[in-house]
Amino acid sequence: MKLQGWVSFSNLAAGVLSSASWRLVALSSSSSSSSSQKHVCLSRQSVANMAEEAKKLAAYAAVDNHVQNNQVVGVGSGSTIVYAVDRLGENPGLLLVTCCPISGLVLPQARQLILQHGLALSDLDRHPELDVAIDGADEVDADLTLIKGGGGCLTQEKIVAGCAKHFVVIADYRKDSKALGQQWKKGVPIEVIPMAYVPVSRTIAKRFGGEANLRMAVSKAGPVVTDNSNFILDWKFEHADNWKEVNTAIKMIPGVVETGLFVGMAERAYFGMEDGSVQVRDPPVN
Ligand code: 5RP
Numbered sequence: 001m002k003l004q005g006w007v008s009f010s011n012l013a014a015g016v017l018s019s020a021s022w023r024l025v026a027l028s029s030s031s032s033s034s035s036s037q038k039h040v041c042l043s044r045q046s047v048a049n050m051a052e053e054a055k056k057l058a059a060y061a062a063v064d065n066h067v068q069n070n071q072v073v074g075v076g077s078g079s080t081i082v083y084a085v086d087r088l089g090e091n092p093g094l095l096l097v098t099c100c101p102i103s104g105l106v107l108p109q110a111r112q113l114i115l116q117h118g119l120a121l122s123d124l125d126r127h128p129e130l131d132v133a134i135d136g137a138d139e140v141d142a143d144l145t146l147i148k149g150g151g152g153c154l155t156q157e158k159i160v161a162g163c164a165k166h167f168v169v170i171a172d173y174r175k176d177s178k179a180l181g182q183q184w185k186k187g188v189p190i191e192v193i194p195m196a197y198v199p200v201s202r203t204i205a206k207r208f209g210g211e212a213n214l215r216m217a218v219s220k221a222g223p224v225v226t227d228n229s230n231f232i233l234d235w236k237f238e239h240a241d242n243w244k245e246v247n248t249a250i251k252m253i254p255g256v257v258e259t260g261l262f263v264g265m266a267e268r269a270y271f272g273m274e275d276g277s278v279q280v281r282d283p284p285v286n
Contacts, residue, residue, distance in 0.1 A: 055170070058270040060083065071132065073130065076161070081136050084170060085114060085117060089119060135160070135169060141180050142178050143283060144266045147180055147260050147261065154191060158265075172271065173274050180240070188261055189233070191259075192255050193230055197231045201213070212234065214232075243263050268281070
């Protein structure tokens with residue numbers, strides 16, 4: 001069944017709202033205690049809690065709606081997928097295939113999560129066809145085109161998604177966007193062969209505008225090295241009309257391994273919202 005537009009899962013919302021602790025903090029203006037001059041805002045901690053609850057809502061909804069007993073399920077990486085694995089862990093009959101199986105760089109470790117939950121772990125050698133794949137995203141636009149790879153695992157995530165009969169995205173409200181770049185400001189991740197990163201970066205800037213910068217590690221000296229021993233360029237684009245064409249063109253540049261543009265792959269996105277609801281987006285019908 002295809003759903004169009006937004007659907008609210010009020011039953012899920014009710015569950016979350018009752019358990020959530022949204023803390024409203026009243027800030028008095030310095031010169032007056034008049035209630036009309038008071039501003040009410042969410043504390044930083046509450047915003048973080050809200051985002052975590054939103055991730056959990058989206059993940060639970062996707063698992064509940066798309067995963068059945070005895071299925072082979074692909075699992076991506078990131079902080080949102082943790083909640084999906086939590087939910088999957090309640091069904092020991094599942095067989096999970098994950099990307100980033102040996103990563104020491106990408107957090108959190110889906111493989112470790114799967115094992116922690118006592119779920120069976122497999123791989124694409126044994127299960128090249130998955131019933132469903134679930135993964136997070138850095139940004140989701142109105143067409144369900146995604147930017148992925150904020151955690152550096154884009155190539156393996158794209159392989160896992162491409163092996164699935166159904167690919168479902170889970171995200172909190174901050175990832176929801178009309179057009180790519182509105183929410184995610186770090187650019188499109190592009191995995192490149194290390195010796196080619198300079199020419200690839202120059203070619204991208206020349207042909208498509210913007211700049212493609214080598215991603216540097218945070219708690220280690222030097223560039224981020226992917227699970228495939230490659231580098232990542234983050235392309236801060238200025239403008240793009242047709243992501244399918246751009247993705248294909250970038251992939252044709254010698255030295256490019258994969259892009260974090262997932263075009264025409266996701267068949268549904270679940271967004272956990274600030275108000276505790278879950279909203280569903282399907283790709284537009286052309
Ligand atoms: C990693 C990814 C993640 O799926 C993406 O970064 C979303 O992560 P999170 O759920 O932590 O927001 O593409 O390469």
